[in-house]
Amino acid sequence: MARKVRSEGHPEQSQAEQLGVVGTSDEGQWSAQTLMLALQQATTGLGGLGALVHRCDSATGCLRLAAASGLLPETTEAWAVLRTVQDVAPTGAVRHGGYVWVSGDSLGIGAAGTAALPLPGADGPVGVLSVLTAGSAEPDDEQRSFLGAVAAWAAARLEDLPGTLPGLTSAAGSERTVRMGELTVALAEAVTTRDVVQAVADHVLPPFRADGLVVWLIEGGRLDVVGATGYPQEFLNLVDRLPVTETAPVTDVLGTGTPRFIGSLAEYGRRYPTMRHVAEASPRNAWAFLPMIASGRSVGSCVVSFTQERVFSDEERTLLTALSGLVGQALERARLYDVEHARAQELQRGLLPRELPCLPVACAAARYLPAGRGEEVGGDWYDLIPLSGDRVAMVIGDVMGHGITEAATMGRLRTAVRTLADLDLPPDELIGHLNDLVSDLGDDFYATCLYAVFDPTTRTCTFCLAGHPPPVIVHPDGTVLCPHLAADPPLGAAEPPFEIHEVHLPEQSLLVLCTDGLVESATRDVDKGLAQLRRTLAQAVPRIPHLWSGGQGDDVGRLEDLCDVVVSALLPAREQTDDDAALFIAHIRGTAADDVATCSLPDNPRAAGQARKYARRQLAIWGLDDLTITTELLVSELVSNVVRHARGPIRLRLLRSRSLICEVYDGSLSTPRIRHASYTDEGGRGLQLVAALSRRWGARYLHDGKCIWTEQSLPC
Structure with a gap:
């Protein structure tokens, strides 16, 4: 049976909706943050498909759904209101006043069973926490104990009850609870492995008064350090790439799936004498070795460490155990993203020029800047192509949208441009062939393109614009010009013939080409962006020494510096943009x-x-x-x-x-x-x-x- 689980959140959803909180009680205001954390912890600890919290309605004797995580709203409708006489896990837990496990797929999501436990209150259960389990077996004693700890913790937070887990009503306990809620949100938003490690460092170390963190992932039978805080690089080099079988504490943790809490160096030496030299090299004196488990298997280990020796309380052990499950799930997701991200980057590198040629009449530098959000691959491209007669072609283009499909289309267009350029076609004919190619791809494909040919003997630059921003020209005297030209429609929407533009370039000019992602944003139109580009070039070019007089090898380095200046000025907050951008700057010389x-x-x-x-x-x-x-x-x-x-x-x-x-x-x-x-x-x-x-x-x-x-x- 297909599992009906919650899909990934969309930008228009609230943060709570994205995290799976689908409802709140009408009777009083239970903390959404507490519910969120309890549901996440319970689902992770039991390896479940989803979890629910019901609240006891004393007036009607029913159970009313307060929140759910990992489940679609239509799936939970059947359990929105439960009468105590119904034979389902949540009502059974309230009737029996304790843990209940009912086998079967009660909500039609492919679950093996449902584990439920009451939320204890001063006068009886105030609600019930339920987890729909994935495995065929009933949760074991350790998992039931963990579920009990989560239920007690949630009840204490929701009802402010006395006599709960040690430390929960203390200032430190309150801070930990808040930080753990923040951690759940941060982990849900984390994309990369680095994001996950940073979330743990920001939200876990301070409330536990910890000052060290090491995160290992298992790769090929070895432990790779993917993130750390509070350790010198020499120590990290010592513990990186160690075989799993030779790292005793981590081996224990990964083999049993249970944490190890070590409160002193002496205790470490007694437990793991063969690893004592590693502990002595560490600047810490207490450690919590936590397993990270995702999809039923160990993916790595997280070690939270302390400078001072300590005795770990029951509350600390419970929260750190819950932490390991949350981090494991987040890291597994982030690792998949990192792999896909690396593949996308490799694709992008393969499609764009590995390096631009340094030609007798032109050398160039360029930048490709992926969208700040989403896949770091897109449809912007550039190229510098030698032609016959010492002429040179320069091209820059932008396939609308960004992603793998757009990158593949970009690769096809770049290959087509090089093939057509090798035939020495004039710019208007070449753009016409590209327009046919894009039109054949379908009605949803569009691209902009600027194709220019520079003849060094006449110093004329002939180009066509297909929906693309015009070039910016920098003269040796510092004058910056941008021809005001009407561009033809984008490729895929244009009808030949294409208009040819021609400009005369003084000796030793700069030709600056860019895509709209560099000059256009939600707060800046193309004209304002081009004006800012002109101002930036006018200020930056005179500050780059020997730009006009150095050798070709030196020119490339200076053009690289100029690219950095332009990008920093026009895209100061790259992560806030959602469009790819390309910049191409060529130093043009005429033939003597x-x-x-x-x-x-x-x-x-x-x-x-x-x-x-x-x-x-x-x-x-x-x-x-x-x-x-x-x-x-x-x-x-x-x-x-x-x-x-x-x-x-x-x-x-x-x-x-x-x-x-x-x-x-x-x-x-x-x-x-x-x-x-x-x-x-x-x-x-x-x-x-x-x-x-x-x-x-x-x-x-x-x-x-x-x-x-x-x-x-x-x-x-």
């Missing part, structure tokens, strides 16, 4: 005039000879004589192909960069293809020769023709 050589050639067979002569002369000027023969062959073949198969005008351009780039321009849109020439063919091997002699080669298309290019490695 003496590294570019261009000549026009006639549209006739004499062009090949002139091209060889021009290349030979220019390589001599650049001191690249070692490449002369190869370059002459390349330009001769490329120009000859134009004369035979295309049309003019013909132009040759040589670029000196990290490689030697040869480009031949013509007025035809025909596509050059390598032919598989047979042995008897007299031609058709020109492009085979080009491919063999160059490191890379290809073609890109212009509005009035095409360019065939090659790259050769420079001599060492």
